[in-house]
Amino acid sequence: MKATGRHLLVEYKNCNPLVLNDRLLIEELMRSAAKAADTTIVTSVFHPFFPQGISGVVVIEESHLSIHTWPEYGYAAVDFFTCGDGLPEKAHEVLKQGLEAKTSEIMFVNRGAISEEPAMEMVSHLTESEQGQTIHFSSLRGVEDVTVEDKPFRKIARAGK
């Protein structure tokens, strides 16, 4: 397996709280997301919390997908970390639909350390909603937001370089 990877950190907001508290459904969604990303599932573990909330991880040959849900806030924190040829964007589409998320905030980080050079690079940071996309550019001057029409985010978002 290649030691270079792509890591999507996603905050799903305004989700369906009933979905967020359904352990079996969350596990099914995460396993479907792993398959959509063209990855190979090794094992998975999902745990319900009292009085609500789920934590779960799907370990894949290409790294992992994790989820933590807060039904009381309609919120889920998700990570798709894939090495090799995995497609974390495809996993994102499955989760966005499955959780019925009205808003998704996505930070995209390249990873993989073979040399002494810095390996991690924040490629993009943006919010997808029904209104389109807002790109959050972080800079030494602060964060500048730019709202754009709805397009596949990989083609338009690039911050930090």
Place this chain on the structure above:
Amino acid sequence: MKATGRHLLVEYKNCNPLVLNDRLLIEELMRSAAKAADTTIVTSVFHPFFPQGISGVVVIEESHLSIHTWPEYGYAAVDFFTCGDGLPEKAHEVLKQGLEAKTSEIMFVNRGAISEEPAMEMVSHLTESEQGQTIHFSSLRGVEDVTVEDKPFRKIARAGK
């Protein structure tokens, strides 16, 4: 559990490859790291790959700690994601020593979505090595590196705002 969290993405470089390929030792280290971070372990799963490498996740009440190792590159990709009052920096110290990492590249991201505002913020991105620390400032103009004397990284590193 609070829905705000702190996420450390760490690339450990020039580690001891024998450690990186020892499943029991990696699991013990990760569980020790979870305890050092003052978190509560729910469950853990660790998987060895052929011919080498380990993937493992410790699910904690406060989110998760994950590791993927490439002994052939002396490299491990680690995530410490803690919500509430967990201390991911303490987990980092345990792993850095345990893996015998000569260099650690750390990206520190705040998370947690309750409002419609962007929830994620890259707080810092830096490399710790025997020579001290190099802070990587990402900006619209590119990445600017600043090398500083060795101090606890939380006190000195702040980029993107």
